[in-house]
Amino acid sequence: MQNHFAKGPIENAILESGMEYTFLQPAIFFQNYAAAWPTVAQTGVFAEPYSAERPMTRVDYRDVAEVAAVGLMEDRLVYGTFQLCAEGNLNRHDVASLMAEALGRKIEVETLSFDEWVKKTNVPHDDDKMTELKKMYDWYDAHSLLGSAVTLRAILGREPRSLREYFVELNTQSTQQAECRPRF
Numbered sequence: 001m002q003n004h005f006a007k008g009p010i011e012n013a014i015l016e017s018g019m020e021y022t023f024l025q026p027a028i029f030f031q032n033y034a035a036a037w038p039t040v041a042q043t044g045v046f047a048e049p050y051s052a053e054r055p056m057t058r059v060d061y062r063d064v065a066e067v068a069a070v071g072l073m074e075d076r077l078v079y080g081t082f083q084l085c086a087e088g089n090l091n092r093h094d095v096a097s098l099m100a101e102a103l104g105r106k107i108e109v110e111t112l113s114f115d116e117w118v119k120k121t122n123v124p125h126d127d128d129k130m131t132e133l134k135k136m137y138d139w140y141d142a143h144s145l146l147g148s149a150v151t152l153r154a155i156l157g158r159e160p161r162s163l164r165e166y167f168v169e170l171n172t173q174s175t176q177q178a179e180c181r182p183r184f
Contacts, residue, residue: 020078022071026064027057027085027147030166036121037170041103047110049117050141052092057085057147060161067155077155085147086160095163102167114138 014021040046064084071077088094096107112120114134125133152160 022077022079023081024064024067024071025081025083026061027059027083027145029064030058030060030086030161030163033167034170037174039120040099040107041171041174044105045108045110046092046096046099047112047117047120048092049112049114049137052109052111054140054144055089055091055094056140056145057089058163059085059152060166063152063156063160067152070155082151082155083147084152084155085149086152086162087149088163089144089146090163098164098167101164102171 011023014023036046063086067077067082067084090098092109092111096109100107114137117123117137118130123130123133149160
């Protein structure tokens with residue numbers, strides 16, 4: 001995928017520099033769901049522009065930040081390249097079930113074309129970025145994105161945060177924000 005390929009020259013420059021390094025390669029962030037959460041909660045529909053059957057690996061960026069802190073503060077990750085993801089290779093049906101648990105209501109799954117998805121989400125990217133985003137989703141549609149939580153678990157010394165836990169937090173935050181809004 002282009003977004004991964006584009007990092008190659010930077011990694012090569014670091015490798016050739018002779019300096020110490022630690023490369024972190026996180027999976028898709030849980031926090032990407034935050035933008036869609038209000039719509040999913042309101043409509044009961046979770047839609048993305050690739051096959052709902054494709055399992056994907058994800059990670060909470062707070063766990064990635066914790067690993068980055070370990071990499072900066074300790075020597076144990078020096079000269080390592082670490083793919084980071086939480087437990088579970090979940091397809092959209094699995095994710096919708098976790099959303100449903102957090103929201104306490106049924107969540108339907110839809111697959112949109114890329115153009116339909118862009119119109120519904122108002123993704124703020126220029127044409128070049130949109131072309132790359134479409135290629136990424138086409139790749140997901142054809143191949144999935146899979147990983148193992150073994151590395152993240154070993155570095156953290158604990159279980160990584162789960163997507164279930166993240167959705168419960170997201171729902172709690174949304175509920176608290178709604179309760180704090182002034183009513184006129």
